[in-house]
Amino acid sequence: MIATAHERRTRACQERLREEGAAVAVLAPGANLRYLTDVAETPSERLFCCLLPADGDPVFVVPDLSGAQVRDATWASGVRTWADSEGPTATLEDALADRVPESGRILLDGTMWARHALAVQSALPDRSFGLAEEVLGPLRARKDEAELDALARAGAVADEVMAGLFADADSLVGESEAALAREVERRLADAGGEGVSFEPIVAAGPNGAKPHHHHGSRAVEAGDPVVLDFGTRVDGYPSDITRTVVFGGDPPAEFETVHEVVLEAQTAAVEAVEPGVEARAVDRAARDVIEAAGYGEAFVHRTGHGVGLEIHEEPYLTTESTTTLEPGMTFSVEPGVYLEERFGVRIEDLVVVTDDGCERLNDAPRGWRV
Numbered sequence: 001m002i003a004t005a006h007e008r009r010t011r012a013c014q015e016r017l018r019e020e021g022a023a024v025a026v027l028a029p030g031a032n033l034r035y036l037t038d039v040a041e042t043p044s045e046r047l048f049c050c051l052l053p054a055d056g057d058p059v060f061v062v063p064d065l066s067g068a069q070v071r072d073a074t075w076a077s078g079v080r081t082w083a084d085s086e087g088p089t090a091t092l093e094d095a096l097a098d099r100v101p102e103s104g105r106i107l108l109d110g111t112m113w114a115r116h117a118l119a120v121q122s123a124l125p126d127r128s129f130g131l132a133e134e135v136l137g138p139l140r141a142r143k144d145e146a147e148l149d150a151l152a153r154a155g156a157v158a159d160e161v162m163a164g165l166f167a168d169a170d171s172l173v174g175e176s177e178a179a180l181a182r183e184v185e186r187r188l189a190d191a192g193g194e195g196v197s198f199e200p201i202v203a204a205g206p207n208g209a210k211p212h213h214h215h216g217s218r219a220v221e222a223g224d225p226v227v228l229d230f231g232t233r234v235d236g237y238p239s240d241i242t243r244t245v246v247f248g249g250d251p252p253a254e255f256e257t258v259h260e261v262v263l264e265a266q267t268a269a270v271e272a273v274e275p276g277v278e279a280r281a282v283d284r285a286a287r288d289v290i291e292a293a294g295y296g297e298a299f300v301h302r303t304g305h306g307v308g309l310e311i312h313e314e315p316y317l318t319t320e321s322t323t324t325l326e327p328g329m330t331f332s333v334e335p336g337v338y339l340e341e342r343f344g345v346r347i348e349d350l351v352v353v354t355d356d357g358c359e360r361l362n363d364a365p366r367g368w369r370v
Helices: 005-019 031-037 064-073 089-099 114-123 133-141 145-167 177-190 205-209 255-271 279-292
Strands: 022-027 049-053 059-063 078-082 105-108 129-131 201-204 224-230 241-247 304-306 313-317 330-333 336-339 343-346 349-353 358-360
Touching (some): 005 031, 022 031, 031 049, 064 078, 105 114, 145 177, 177 224, 201 205, 255 330
Parallel strands (some): 022 105, 059 078
Antiparallel strands (some): 201 224
């Protein structure tokens, strides 16, 4: 039988478990579990986990009401269920006894609820623990062809919506930030997206100086720079794009200068991306441009973050990150300048590292007006 992509990822993860001297990874509902098994589940008070030993096949420990759907969803055949009337303790302890060797660390999923992590620790009181991200982070950072295809299709949807907002900018003057956020969500769905990657950011005028502004009732006024940051999902993988658009009228003093600086910084950072480069070199390329222009203190966040099943994952483009970029790594490049009580400017694209450089996954206009 030909192994599925998820089974191949699982075997690669087991190889890393052996290299790290770990006995088992205990996975909770979330991105790690979906990456290896294709099981998409929402965390709840009921224990739902997958035990992945360094050798042998994984086994799920799930509530009775989830057993059938797990068996239908995944290539992994080991599924043990527990009843509400009895609780999960005995089933979990039996599965751990079967799958966990006598030596080696136990790696818990970083997203596991504390109540479930404590149950595993209680069943293995004499073992040392770590995080499953130690082995899964580097694996998930390099996307395979199927992942890159989904990311590219999600990026195309975001591009289409962003280009439409540019075209309609003048007619959207007077809309509230909240109404515009709802319009973004509607357009993403109409273009083929599956929900949103995160709550859209619509930050008009001085609200744009807050990098993670939550949209509110403020109306978009003529001449407002508006920071638009949004994305959608395709086959579980997200897009993430930011542009700063002026909605009718003339922008504030200094805006055009700041926008030009941020665009130059983003271009420099993208051009710095290639295999073998440390992630901090990409951050430095953007930061050098902004600092040279006198806005260094107004660039208050990292230059980028990895994007995959999670909207924020490895690698992170920070001033200190020594992660070496490799083909298949996909991340945002999003420098910004934020002038308090005036306006903000951020420009963001997703890029994927190729064998000799990188490729952008977004191509919507990067200017401030079309």
